[in-house]
Amino acid sequence: MTTLIESDEHKALRAAVSAFAKSRPHDVDHRALWQEAAKLGYIGVNLPEAYGGGGGGITELSLICEELGAAGNPLLMMIVSPAICGTVIARFGTDAQKQEWLPAMADGSRLMAFGITEPDAGSNSHRITTTARRDGASGDWLLTGRKVFVSGVDIADATLIVSRTEDARTGRLKPCLFIVPRDAPGFTRRAIDMELHSVERQFELVLDDVRLPAEALVGGGEDAGLLQLFAGLNPERVMTAAFAIGMGRHALGRAVEYARERTVWKTPIGAHQAIAHPLAQAHIELELARLMTQKAARLYDAGDDVGAGEAANMAKYAAGEACVKAVDQAVHTLGGNGLTREFGLARLITASRVARIAPVSREMILNYVSHQTLGLPKSY
Numbered sequence: 001m002t003t004l005i006e007s008d009e010h011k012a013l014r015a016a017v018s019a020f021a022k023s024r025p026h027d028v029d030h031r032a033l034w035q036e037a038a039k040l041g042y043i044g045v046n047l048p049e050a051y052g053g054g055g056g057g058i059t060e061l062s063l064i065c066e067e068l069g070a071a072g073n074p075l076l077m078m079i080v081s082p083a084i085c086g087t088v089i090a091r092f093g094t095d096a097q098k099q100e101w102l103p104a105m106a107d108g109s110r111l112m113a114f115g116i117t118e119p120d121a122g123s124n125s126h127r128i129t130t131t132a133r134r135d136g137a138s139g140d141w142l143l144t145g146r147k148v149f150v151s152g153v154d155i156a157d158a159t160l161i162v163s164r165t166e167d168a169r170t171g172r173l174k175p176c177l178f179i180v181p182r183d184a185p186g187f188t189r190r191a192i193d194m195e196l197h198s199v200e201r202q203f204e205l206v207l208d209d210v211r212l213p214a215e216a217l218v219g220g221g222e223d224a225g226l227l228q229l230f231a232g233l234n235p236e237r238v239m240t241a242a243f244a245i246g247m248g249r250h251a252l253g254r255a256v257e258y259a260r261e262r263t264v265w266k267t268p269i270g271a272h273q274a275i276a277h278p279l280a281q282a283h284i285e286l287e288l289a290r291l292m293t294q295k296a297a298r299l300y301d302a303g304d305d306v307g308a309g310e311a312a313n314m315a316k317y318a319a320g321e322a323c324v325k326a327v328d329q330a331v332h333t334l335g336g337n338g339l340t341r342e343f344g345l346a347r348l349i350t351a352s353r354v355a356r357i358a359p360v361s362r363e364m365i366l367n368y369v370s371h372q373t374l375g376l377p378k379s380y
């Protein structure tokens with residue numbers, strides 16, 4: 001039964017993750033942090049027990065993602081590897097794909113990136129043109145196309161590439177998903193020079209007749225692609241919301257600490273309501289976003305994909321906005337120190353904007369709610 005109040009078990013999980021993340025230095029090697037978190041069962045918590053996972057859901061995975069971020073040690077690839085790719089493979093993969101990927105994802109030894117965005121498609125994924133064609137008698141597939149802004153391709157062992165088959169090249173998207181190994185011939189990447197301080201980089205990808213065996217197609221058939229895609233996109237939104245809430249909480253925590261101590265008149269600056277109230281508002285908005293995120297995660301874990309779709313969009317919207325506001329106010333609270341490298345908040349100004357843009361922009365969520373929830377007509 002879904003309840004508004006978090007269970008004692010989940011509270012204990014939050015406390016354990018928080019203690020773990022706080023015990024690690026902020027400049028800890030990403031791979032080491034990932035593997036330690038995996039050993040504790042945090043990375044594969046949502047994957048099936050039969051394949052080495054924790055048998056939990058997106059509820060637990062998002063809670064872990066939030067706490068890592070709140071402690072200042074975020075792991076962006078959690079949004080991609082266990083949440084999108086792990087979910088898609090666990091729900092739709094062939095037995096061989098599950099055997100190959102899920103235990104390795106859960107124990108932290110392998111990661112998978114996810115590529116859907118294209119230079120000429122962007123928010124409109126119906127326009128993607130990455131195309132898969134069968135190579136005659138061999139049964140192989142040849143994949144051609146371009147992707148952009150794909151995170152973590154260099155640290156991932158493979159990328160789950162969303163494409164379309166040759167006979168469905170135009171019109172509404174009939175996608176098919178391929179697992180493309182990092183070093184597959186014809187699969188090249190170029191790091192994009194982002195104004196982001198993050199170990200996970202974004203890449204432009206070129207697929208030039210990348211030859212893949214039939215087993216690289218998720219599920220082995222061509223018809224379940226749309227279901228597969230939707231199965232992955234809701235967890236992605238919930239996890240992005242959790243990631244944003246973690247970042248917002250981290251920034252707010254640093255600002256509150258500072259505002260309690262910093263004194264330039266008679267009292268600490270935190271006693272001035274001009275400083276205190278916006279921080280209190282940021283806290284309230286993060287809490288509200290978290291409540292919606294929990295609702296979306298629970299609906300998803302309960303198997304209500306449609307209900308989860310609306311809630312996950314709203315949660316991602318609310319969390320993105322709350323994060324941007326919390327970071328903005330945190331930077332302001334520190335005055336000049338807000339913009340120094342030493343205090344580490346200025347870098348969050350750009351990082352916080354990511355949740356407003358990706359994986360689906362604020363405007364596209366407002367479009368979704370306008371059309372799907374409110375029944376308003378479409379402008380495009």
Ligand SMILES: Cc1cc2nc3c(=O)[nH]c(=O)nc-3n(C[C@H](O)[C@H](O)[C@H](O)COP(=O)(O)OP(=O)(O)OC[C@H]3O[C@@H](n4cnc5c(N)ncnc54)[C@H](O)[C@@H]3O)c2cc1C
Nearest residue numbers: 114115116117122123149150151354357358359361363364
């Ligand atoms: C840090 C980062 C990491 C990312 N990681 C990944 C990844 O791992 N894998 C991946 O596939 N992608 C990834 N992305 C890409 C991300 O999902 C896209 O940037 C996002 O979907 C928006 O697409 P776009 O950048 O092409 O913007 P566009 O689609 O060009 O949109 C530009 C602007 O126009 C607005 N707009 C567009 N259409 C409409 C409309 N109909 N109505 C109103 N406004 C509209 C948008 O809201 C936006 O503000 C990442 C992006 C970033 C920044």
